[in-house]
Amino acid sequence: QVQLAESGGGLVQAGGSLRLSCVFSGRGRTFSEAAMGWFRQAPGKEREFVSGISRSGETYYADSVKGRFAIARDNAKNTVSLQMNSLKPDDTAVYYCAKTPRVAFFAPYSYLSTQNSYDTWGQGTQVTVSS
Numbered sequence: 786q787v788q789l790a791e792s793g794g795g796l797v798q799a800g801g802s803l804r805l806s807c808v809f810s811g812r813g814r815t816f817s818e819a820a821m822g823w824f825r826q827a828p829g830k831e832r833e834f835v836s837g838i839s840r841s842g843e844t845y846y847a848d849s850v851k852g853r854f855a856i857a858r859d860n861a862k863n864t865v866s867l868q869m870n871s872l873k874p875d876d877t878a879v880y881y882c883a884k885t886p887r888v889a890f891f892a893p894y895s896y897l898s899t900q901n902s903y904d905t906w907g908q909g910t911q912v913t914v915s916s
Contacts, residue, residue, distance in 0.1 A: 786810070787809075787810065787811040787812075787815070787905055788809075788810050788811075788905070788907075789807050789808070789809055789810075789882050789883070789884060789905055789906065789907035790807065790808050790810070790907060790908070791805060791806070791807045791880065791881065791882050791907045791908065791909060791910040792805070792806050792807075792808075792910060793805040793806050793910060794880060794910030794911045794912045795911075795912070795913070796913045796914075796915065797872055797912075797913070797914055797915070798914070798915050799872060799873055799874055799914055799915065799916050800871060800872065801872050801914070802868070802869060802870045802871075802872065803869045803872065803912060804866060804867070804868050804869070805823070805866060805867040805869065805880055805882075805910060805912075806864055806865075806866050807821070807823075807864060807865045807866070807867075807882030807907055808862075808863060808864050809863040809864070809865075809884060809905075810863070811863075815887070816860060816863040816884070817840065817860040818840065818887040818888070819840070819884045819885045819886065819887060819888060820837060820838065820839045820840060820884075820885045820888050820892045820896070820897055820902075821837065821838050821856075821858055821865040821882065821883070821884055821885070822834065822835075822836065822837035822838070822882070822883045822884075822885075822897055822898075822902075822903060823835040823836045823837070823856060823865075823867045823880060823881070823882055823883075824880070824881045824883060824900065825876075825878035825879065825880045825881065825912075826878055826879050826881070826909075827875075827877060827878040828878075830878075832881070832900065833847065834847055834897075834898040834899075834900070835847055835850055835854065835867070835880070836850065836854055836856040836867060837856070837892075837894075837897030837898060838856045838857070838858050838865065838897075839888075839890070839891055839892040839897065840888065840889070840890045840891075840892070841890050841891050841892075842858070843891065843892075844856050845894045845897050845898065847898075849875070850869075850876075853869065853870050853871045853872075854867060854868065854869050854870070855867070855868040855870075856868075865882055867880070867882075869912070872912075872914045873914060874914050874915065874916045875914075876912060876914050877912060877913050877914050878911075878912060879909040879910065879911050879912075880909060880910050880911075880912050881906055881907050881908075881909045882906075882907045883900075883903035883905065883906045883907070884903060884904070884905040884906075885897075885902050885903050885904065886904050
């Protein structure tokens with residue numbers, strides 16, 4: 786069964802840091818042949834793009850997190866991480882990791898930032914930032 790499992794969420798004060806991890810369970814080279822993304826959904830809001838990483842390792846970020854968050858992938862371990870620094874109360878949300886189907890080596894922002902590009906989603910991990 787193909788699945789994604791996030792971890793690392795929690796409660797942190799404004800200005801603090803958290804590191805989210807997402808492990809993919811699946812067959813063969815599926816993970817390395819896909820692009821990965823992080824999305825978040827705050828209470829009462831639509832789910833939104835946070836960050837994405839292509840097969841080539843190119844990274845993309847929403848303007849709201851640029852310069853504070855960093856995405857990385859480890860194909861040997863089938864994992865993608867999201868290092869979140871200088872956290873703000875507005876970052877409070879459930880964070881989801883997601884995987885695309887097999888895609889080209891280079892994927893543009895327009896593809897990675899679109900939820901419909903992804904076919905596998907994790908259950909989400911709660912991040913709460915107190916002021």
